[in-house]
Amino acid sequence: MKIINNPSESKWPQLVERQAIKQAKLMDLVNKVFYDISKKGDKAVLKYSHQFDGFVAESFLVSNETIEAASQQVSEQLKQAIGIAKSNIVKFHLSQKEETVKVETSPGVVCWRESRPIENVGIYVPGGTAPLFSTVLMLAIPANIAGCKEIVLCTPPDKEGNIHPAILYTANLVGVTKIFAIGGIQAIGAMSFGTKSVPKVQKIFGPGNQYVMTAKHAAQYYGTAIDMPAGPSEVLIIADETCRPSFVAADLLSQAEHGADSEVILLSNNKQVIKEVNKELDIQLANLPRKDIAEKALKNSRVILFKNIETCIRFSNVYAPEHLILAVENPVLRSREVVSAGSVFLGNYSCESAGDYASGTNHTLPTSGYAKAYSGVSLDSFVKKITFQQLSEEGIASIGTAVETMAEAEELFAHKNAMTLRLGEIAANHLSTPHTQQTDETF
Numbered sequence: 310m311k312i313i314n315n316p317s318e319s320k321w322p323q324l325v326e327r328q329a330i331k332q333a334k335l336m337d338l339v340n341k342v343f344y345d346i347s348k349k350g351d352k353a354v355l356k357y358s359h360q361f362d363g364f365v366a367e368s369f370l371v372s373n374e375t376i377e378a379a380s381q382q383v384s385e386q387l388k389q390a391i392g393i394a395k396s397n398i399v400k401f402h403l404s405q406k407e408e409t410v411k412v413e414t415s416p417g418v419v420c421w422r423e424s425r426p427i428e429n430v431g432i433y434v435p436g437g438t439a440p441l442f443s444t445v446l447m448l449a450i451p452a453n454i455a456g457c458k459e460i461v462l463c464t465p466p467d468k469e470g471n472i473h474p475a476i477l478y479t480a481n482l483v484g485v486t487k488i489f490a491i492g493g494i495q496a497i498g499a500m501s502f503g504t505k506s507v508p509k510v511q512k513i514f515g516p517g518n519q520y521v522m523t524a525k526h527a528a529q530y531y532g533t534a535i536d537m538p539a540g541p542s543e544v545l546i547i548a549d550e551t552c553r554p555s556f557v558a559a560d561l562l563s564q565a566e567h568g569a570d571s572e573v574i575l576l577s578n579n580k581q582v583i584k585e586v587n588k589e590l591d592i593q594l595a596n597l598p599r600k601d602i603a604e605k606a607l608k609n610s611r612v613i614l615f616k617n618i619e620t621c622i623r624f625s626n627v628y629a630p631e632h633l634i635l636a637v638e639n640p641v642l643r644s645r646e647v648v649s650a651g652s653v654f655l656g657n658y659s660c661e662s663a664g665d666y667a668s669g670t671n672h673t674l675p676t677s678g679y680a681k682a683y684s685g686v687s688l689d690s691f692v693k694k695i696t697f698q699q700l701s702e703e704g705i706a707s708i709g710t711a712v713e714t715m716a717e718a719e720e721l722f723a724h725k726n727a728m729t730l731r732l733g734e735i736a737a738n739h740l741s742t743p744h745t746q747q748t749d750e751t752f
Contacts, residue, residue, distance in 0.1 A: 310575070310590070311611040312583065325628040327543075327572060327677050328609050335523040342494045343501070343527060350504035357495040363468040364490065370506055371472060371488040379477035391479055394446055394667035401669030402451045405688040417703030424692040426456035427534075429508060431500035432485070433515030434464040436492065439567070440473030441516075447671050447686065448514045449483040455691035460485045461500060461508055465492020493517075497524035501533040512536070514686060516673060518570065536690055537675045537683040541570040544661055545630035545650075547621045548577045548586070552636035553657050557582075558589035560634055561610075562603055563662050569605035574628065575612040576621040583612050622646045629680040632661045649681045702738075705731045 316324060345353035358364040411421040432448040435441050445462065452460050462485045466472050472490055480488055489507055491499055503509025512534040513525060522540035529535060544564040548557050561573045577583050590607070597603055615621050618637055625633060629649035637643055640655040647653055651674030654661050665672045675683035700708075709732045716725035 310573075310587065310607050313611055313613045315614060315616060321624060321627050324611070324613070324624075325678065327541075328570060332523065335519065336527065339494055339498075339520075339524050339527045343498045343524075343531070346495065346498040346504065347502045347531075350502075351506050354491060354495045354499050354504060354507070357493075358491060361493050361495070362465055364466050364470050366470045366490075368506065369466075369470075369490045371477065371490055376477045376481050376488065379472075379474035380481070382474035383478045387475065388478070390667070391442070391446070391475075391482065394443065395450065395483065397667055397669035398446055398450045398671075399454070402454050402671075402688045406454075415704065415707040417701040417705070417707055418698065419700075419704075420696065420698045422694050422696050424455075424689075425695055426458070426692055427512050428457060429459040429461070429510045430457050430691060431461045431463065431510035431513045433496060433500075433513060433517055433521060434462060434476060435515075435517055435521075436464040436466075436473060436476060440476050442473065442475040442479040443666050443672065444515060445476060445479040445485070446483060447673050449480065449485050451671070451686065451688045452514075452691050453484045455688055457691055459487070459508060459510075461510055462488045463491045463496035463500060463507075464488075465496070466490035494520050494524040497521060497528055501528040501531050509533075512691075514673065514690070515539070516542070516676075518568065522677075536673065536686055538677060538679045539673060540676045541572065542567040542632075543572040543574075543630055543676055544632040544634065545574040545576065545625055545628055546634040546636060547618065547625060548575065548579075548582050548636040549618055549638060550579050550582060551638045551657075552582060554582060554585035555589045555593075556657055556660065557586045557634075557636055558593055560661050561586070561590065561607075562593055562597065563660075563665075564632070565603040565606035565610070566597060566599040567602075567606070569602055570609075571606040573606065573610040574630070576615060576624060577612070578615055578617050578621065580614060583614060587612070618643065619646070625650070629675075629678045631674045631676045631680065632664070634659070634661060651675050651680045651685050702735045705735055 342357055358369065407424065409421055409423055411419050413419050430452050434444045449460055462480050464472055464476055470490055477488065497513060499507040500510045500513055510533065513528055514536040516539040519540055522538055525535045542564050544560060546557055546560055561575060564571050564573045575586060594600055594603060622643065626648040631651040633647065633650040634654045635643050636657055644653055644655055652664055652670055654664060664670050671686045673686040675685065709728050712728045713725045
């Protein structure tokens with residue numbers, strides 16, 4: 310990892326830039342694939358699955374028999390671990406349900422908001438260099454809690470067309486309705502346009518490489534919503550003299566092994582900490598099965614020495630990391646200074662892998678600096694918030710004149726008339742009511 314010593318703030322914009330393939334070139338490829346899928350459907354999906362993944366088959370829908378057989382290939386120990394993770398993720402996301410609150414904004418004017426599920430959602434699960442069955446938990450569980458009717462899953466197969474059994478087992482466990490052996494751009498295109506085999510979805514969720522992220526961006530132009538820009542994984546760790554260097558090195562490597570395009574950053578105010586972390590990196594890296602991948606990621610990563618932790622946190626807020634670990638003294642207190650991050654891990658024992666798997670929080674998070682404006686996936690990601698209002702005669706009387714005045718000022722006279730008619734009817738009703746009562750009394 311490259312070490313940078315006290316860079317000036319003028320250099321920060323350059324330091325927070327991510328490695329990226331040229332977007333124009335990527336978008337040209339995505340548009341070509343999308344056009345073919347929109348015109349040729351399954352035939353185009355099969356063509357690109359063969360071209361990009363080496364997958365040759367007549368169909369990519371995973372059968373119920375295959376899904377059921379996968380359960381026998383997953384160890385009981387892994388099933389128990391998945392069960393613990395599922396329980397915690399369910400608990401955390403159930404806590405995000407909101408009670409309906411009705412507010413009387415003016416006399417006779419009642420407003421409230423209710424959630425409705427997005428009916429058809431698609432989830433993308435990376436499966437290239439690692440079978441991320443944990444992503445199935447993170448996406449399908451809140452989708453189910455929200456009440457989504459159809460949950461479509463796409464994940465890339467191996468060259469024989471097989472999907473890792475843990476992905477199939479987990480998908481079946483959490484209520485995924487259809488599973489397709491499709492990866493990359495063609496998976497996002499199939500869910501965006503719909504084909505004879507793959508249902509068109511209303512929103513696509515899930516992380517992926519830069520090809521997948523660019524395809525998700527493009528999907529929005531064709532009327533399909535996405536959760537957020539979620540590309541290559543990244544972690545930023547802020548460490549002071551109270552950190553455990555071996556823990557810091559392990560957390561850096563846990564992100565570096567995701568892929569060669571992953572990015573890991575270490576910020577510290579202590580030269581000795583940096584020295585010890587680098588020593589630990591060498592020791593731990595040598596024992597990693599995915600050593601080659603992690604080494605490539607580390608070449609694109611860096612260590613930055615700042616004068617104090619305050620500056621480290623200010624830099625982190627500019628970088629806006631997907632994962633932020635505060636391995637510092639008083640991490641909870643320091644966390645109040647954090648403005649932009651996908652998910653924050655406080656203290657030496659809050660390893661990022663806990664959030665990736667089983668603490669309960671969602672691991673589908675904004676990357677590439679998008680944490681400045683985007684949140685991670687939550688229950689809210691799978692619902693629409695619909696507002697309601699109900700006005701009585703008293704409500705019309707309360708705000709009617711204000712509405713008329715504002716509509717007239719904007720020269721929208723049909724808007725004004727809609728209120729004027731109601732005000733007129735209410736006025737007429739009130740004028741006629743005393744007259745009727747007087748007549749009754751005369752009799």
